[in-house]
Amino acid sequence: MWERRGVEGGGGSHLCRAGAAAIATLTPRALLGAGESAGSQPASARSPGQQRGRPAAGCTAPAGRLRRSWGPRKEQEAVGESRSPAGETQLRRAPALRRSRGAPADRPAGWRAGSSGSPQPQGWSRSRREVRCFAPCRRSPPPADRLGLRAAGLRAGAAQAEVSCARRSARRASERASEGERQRGAGTMGWGNLCCCPGRLDLLCVLALLGGCLLPVCRTRVYTNHWAVKISGGFAEADRIASKYGFLNIGQIGALKDYYHFYHSRTIKRSVLSSRGTHSFISMEPKVEWIQQQVVKKRTKRDYDLNRAQSTYFNDPKWPSMWYMHCSDNTHPCQSDMNIEGAWKRGYTGKNIVVTILDDGIERTHPDLMQNYDALASCDVNGNDLDPMPRYDASNENKHGTRCAGEVAAAANNSHCTVGIAFNAKIGGVRMLDGDVTDMVEAKSVSYNPQHVHIYSASWGPDDDGKTVDGPAPLTRQAFENGVRMGRRGLGSVFVWASGNGGRSKDHCSCDGYTNSIYTISISSTAESGKKPWYLEECSSTLATTYSSGESYDKKIITTDLRQRCTDNHTGTSASAPMAAGIIALALEANPFLTWRDVQHVIVRTSRAGHLNANDWKTNAAGFKVSHLYGFGLMDAEAMVMEAEKWTTVPQQHVCVESTDRHIKTIRPNSAVRSIYKASGCSDNPNHHVNYLEHVVVRITITHPRRGDLAIYLTSPSGTRSQLLANRLFDHSMEGFKNWEFMTIHCWGERAAGDWILEVYDTPSQLRNFKTPGKLKEWSLVLYGTSVQPYSPTNEFPKVERSRYSRVEDPTDDYGTEDYAGPCDAECSEVGCDGPGPDHCNDCLHYYYKLKNNTRICVSSCPPGHYHADKKRCRKCAPNCESCFGSHGDQCISCKYGYFLNEDTSSCVTHCPDGSYQDTKKNLCRKCSENCKTCTELHNCTECRDGLSLQGSRCSVTCEDGQYFNGQDCQPCHRFCATCAGAGADGCIKCTEGYFMEDGRCVQSCSISYYFEHSSENGYKSCKKCDTSCLTCNGPGFKNCTSCPSGYLLDLGTCQMGAICKDATEESWAEGGFCMLVKKNNLCQRKVLQQLCCKTCTFQG
Incomplete structure (x- = not known):
């Protein structure tokens, strides 16, 4: 599931690559019983949502028909998988594991002949390179000398293993009784059988047990009994093929033409092995173009548990407390306002706009939702019906979707609870997170009824754990593309996505392929104060920001809750995305003809930095202020509806795929690789020419021993620098990136x-x-945008009437037109020309400027030192300006070399004024801190303003020892401080006797992960932080560790990556008997066994 911590997906049926850590945490009892959880789940154990699921028309269309009921669940033989050239998972045929039905008369019971005629034990099957153990528990293995291995070391643990095995066998026998011969006829080997090897098996069996039984613990793929199939020929042909191979055709997948949902009742519902059998021959059908067995995906809900006069026309009890919609305090400037009331006062409340929440369902009977509930925008993908009601439990786990829905469209003036941003919009819900989330489930959800639904809001995604790199699979990618191309009758569906809550895990939302997509509007969060919330992720794909929770003392979001209640505790970016969806609904009411790209343009033009605190705000070359934290800033509802009212549709989107740079570059530690690519914007292809940018995608392939150590930046030709990836502390993956797409909107x-x-x-x-070392193997640019200016400053395109076209030099010039029949220059518009070259155009396609000889020439962009004026004309900037927005000296955007931009006056100067310093990298005058008269950096004062003295590099009032200046007078320091710069133990400069300085504060004893330093530079004792590899230490560096973090081993003062050693610590290991057998058979060099038996393997002898 996506962020409800469901079944993890991962590798296949081999030992997990990360098995070292996983195996070491298991007890032998867990090893013997691990397989049970992966088997078929009894009906009684299923959730109510699973029990009621029936394959009705489901979510394929509201008016669908019931095909037939689900068949009984049956286990069937396992299926392998292969990869097509495009990378999709394909079915392949594989030999089934077969159980020997009896032993020849001349062999002992429990034996059968192998392929070479040599005896083999019953239940052992050798196929190609596979060795699998699925013997009945009551059988004993052959004598140890038959296989050349001694099993004496394993006998000590046999009794306990056999007792556990017998219990499982009895339970399985009772489960089989109702199915009788049907299960034996299916030829199945369940995981319970695979993991039920007796304790007295030889080493090969134990290794098979380790390889198989640990799979559910590792990141294994969990396969379902559902398939996505692409079949040409229509519904009837799909029905025919499904019936031929024992499938049930549930129906079309969402709005994806020729893609069908197949279900097979005689295969295992959830298995770590992909399914195989006669049904897998479906892939050989000529009409079957593609098939994919569905795999459970893990998806996470993105919340956390943790002014104008008040309008009087709402009688909802929570309205006065809804700080993010209105300000109730007239005595202070209203910061907590996205101008939502301003949009309402202009008559926009979301009427006739339909929003659906993709989540765990919505409570359609809630008094605040039932008035605006839209059944045509709702369905249950998990239960395969049309009712999105959530599954109730004691913990109210499935409250997420109901909370998000209330933010968007809770009804106003019904005296119940709260008010939605678009309180007259229609609201629906797609229940899709309360079950197995697969590619097919996601594709159905994001493409549900796209001609009726305008906006899809999603507050979930891959794990925000700082180590996951995941995104939409092929079906979902296709659904996104179809949605923006054909949704809303060609205007395009609007997808709003929460940017992610991985801030505490140092996650970066560029590793989330949903927020990183050009088709989604990625929404960030800010607290009421405008400060960065602790959970926030930074990335260059974030488009804009709305309010949510911050610290524990900050206000949170008020909305609807399960069981017809309200909550004032909705949090995280989960709260921000539906808030943005509500604001977009207001804009769509103001102009229903906005395309999906128009919506993004309107957001870019109207969002504002306001009071949002970020140290990376910058203005790009197009004049937009942007940040990695907040995108283009806080959304403004009133500004959006005003912009929407007068909006002209932007020109057609062009896509330019630049050629790939395949020069392999080595990435060495503590260094950077720099690669420069000269892009043309596909200027030689009119259908793909991109002149003005919207989204920029970078496709990168990198190999690296630790992915989390990488940081990636992209700088545009105009000098705008985007951080595509930051270091991720918990990302230990060695996989690197393979054609991963990073996206930035900063250009x-x-x-x-x-x-x-x-x-x-x-x-x-x-x-x-x-x-x-790491290697940058290849990278390429994909540029999205337009070939012509998408809008003038007022979004009114320059209009030229055909009857009054004039030569470019001057509209009032009287000139004669020569008879010219040759080709025009590429910079000439469709009006034509009277000769070759850009100086003979009758009208320019883009711009023109005047040469020294008074000739005017058409150009694709204004040259340096010029700006875009009215009527396509390029005019000169002031002499010191490198770029500008006007011809005067106080209208500069950047300065020529040797000059610095004074941002207060927008002028270029040779010396920065007092109170500012020269930033030579950016050619800017930046302000010093408020106490400095002159400085070299923000907090590096060289001269102080009157009444202050320079103390080190800071200016402050001179106080006696033991006091500090608080801005008005001298105050005593904290009792721990000898001298201080501020209040509290955190403000100490030097500590009193008996206390030690630790990270800027005085403490009585060093904290964990710190060591005592006997002397320091200022002669005072202090606590220094241990090396990052140590948990505790007695000195600096990585060689003085005294204990290690979980998952690491202490070896001669250093912490080495490895598992916690289980050697001889569990009674079921027979006090090291297993490990002794491993050592005697020279298997210690195998990493998994070396970590399991780390003590025995390090003994001499």
Whole structure:
């Protein structure tokens, strides 16, 4: 499930690559019983949502028909998988495991002949390279000398294993009784059988047990008994093929033409092995173009548990407390306002706009939702019906969707609870998170009834754990593309997505393929104060921001809750995305003809930085202020509806795929790789020419021993620098990136052509292999935008009437037109020309400027030192300006070399005024801190203002020892401080006797992960932080560890990556008998066994 911590997906039926850590945490009892949880789940154990699921028309269309009921669940033989050239998972035929039905008369019971005629034990099947153990528990293995291995070391644990095995066998026998011969006829080997090897087996059987039984613990793929199939020929042909191979055709997948949902009742419902059998021959049908067995995906809900006069016309009890919609305090400037009331006062409340919440269902009977509930925008993908009601339990686990729905469209003036942003919009819900989330489930959800639904809001995604890289699979990607191309009758569906809550895990939402998509509007969060919430992720794909929770003392979001209640505790980016969906609904009511790209343009143009605190705000070359934290800023509902009212549809989107740079570059530790690509914006292809940018996608393939050590930056030809990836502390993956798409919106409106600079930084961790350097194998740019200016400053395109076209030089000039029949220059518009070259155009396609000889020439962009004026004309900037927005000296955007931009006056100066310093990298005058008269950096004062003195590099009032200046007078320091710079123990500069300085505060004893330093530079005792590889230490560096974090082993003062050693610590290991057998058979070199038996394997002898 996506963020309800469901079944993990991962590798196949081999030992997990991460098995070292996973195996070490298991007890032998867990090893013997691990397989049970992966088997078929009894009906009584299923959730109510699973029990009621029936394959009605489901979510394929509201008017669908019931095909037939689900068949009984049966286990069937396992199926392998292969990969098509495009990378999709395909079914393949594989030999089934077969159980020997009896033993020849001349062999002992429990034996059968192998392929070479040599005896083999019953239940052992050798197929190609496979060795699998599925013997009945009551059988004993052959004598140890038959296989050449001694089993004496395993006998000590046999009794306990056999007792556990017998209990499982008895339970399975009772379950089989109702199915009789049907299960034996299916030829199935369940995981319970595979993991039921007796304790007295030889080493090969134990290794098979380790390889199989641990799979559910590792990140294994969990296969379902549902398939997605692409079949040409229509519904009847799909029905015919489904019936031929024992499938049931549930119906079309969402709005995806020729894609069908097949179900097989005689295969295992959930299995770590892909299914195989006669049904797998379906892939050989000529009409079957593609088939994919559905795999459970893990998806996470993105919440956390943790002014104008008040309008009088709402009688909802919670309305006065809804701080993010209105301000109730007239005595202070209203910061907590997205101008939602302003949009309402203009008459926009979301009427005739339909929003659906993709989540765990919505409570359609809630008094605040039932008035606006839309059944045509609702369905239950998990239960295969049309009712999105959530599944109730004691913990109210499935409250998420109902909370999000209330933010968007809770009814107003019904005296119950709260008010939605678009309180007259229609609201629906797609229940899709309360069950197995697969590619097919996601595709059905995002493409549900796209001609009726306008906006899809999703507050979930892959795990925000700082180590996952995941995104939409093929069906969902296709559903997104179809949605923006054909949804809303060609205007395009609007997809709103929560940016992610992985801030505490140092996650980066560029590793989330949903928020990183050009088709989604990624929404960030800010607290009431405008500060960064602790859960927030930073990335260059975030488009805009709305309010949500912050620290524990900050206000949270008020909305509807399960069981017809209200909550004032909705949190995380989960709260921000539906808030944005509600604001977009207001804009669509103001102009229902906005396309999906128009909506993004309107958001870019109207969002504002306001009071949002971020140290990376920058203005790009197109004049838009943007941040990695907040995108283009806080959404403004009133500004959006005003912009929507007068909006002109932007020109057609062009896509330019630049050629791939395949020069392999080595990424060395503590260094950076820099690659420059000169892009043309596909200027030689009119159908793909991108001149003005919208989205920029970078496709990158990198190999690296530790992915989390990488940071990636992209700089546009205009100098705008985007951080595509930051270091991720918990990402230990060695997989790197394979054609992963990073996306940035920070270049919006800039020119595409020019030098693009990609930088890859490697900041190595102590815990990685330095012998294997990373490699940048290839990268390429995909530029999205338009070939012509999408809008003038007022979004009114320059209009030229055909009857009054004039030559470009001057509209009032009287000139004669020569008879010219040759080709015009590429910069001439459709009006034509009277000769070759850009100086003979009758009208320019883009711009023109005047040469020194008074000739005017058409150009694709204004040259440096010029700006875009009215009527397509390029005019000169002031002499010191490199770029500008007007011709005067106080209208500069950037300065020529040797000059610095004074941002207060927008002028270029040679010396920055008092109170500011020169930023030579950016050619800017930046302000000093408020106490400085002059400075070299923000907090590095060189001279103080009157009444203050310079103390180090800071200016403050001079106080006696033991006091600090609080801005008005001198106050005593904290009792722990000898001298201080501020209040509290955190403000100490030096500590009193008996206390130690630790990270800027005085403490009585060093904290964990710190060590005592006997002397320091200022002569005072202090606590220094241990190396990051140590849990505790007695000195600096990585060689002075005294204990290690979980998952690491202490070896001669250093912490080595490894598992917790279980050697001889569990009674079922027979006090090391197993490990002794491993050592005697020279198997210690195998990593998994070496970590299991780390003590025995390190003994000499």
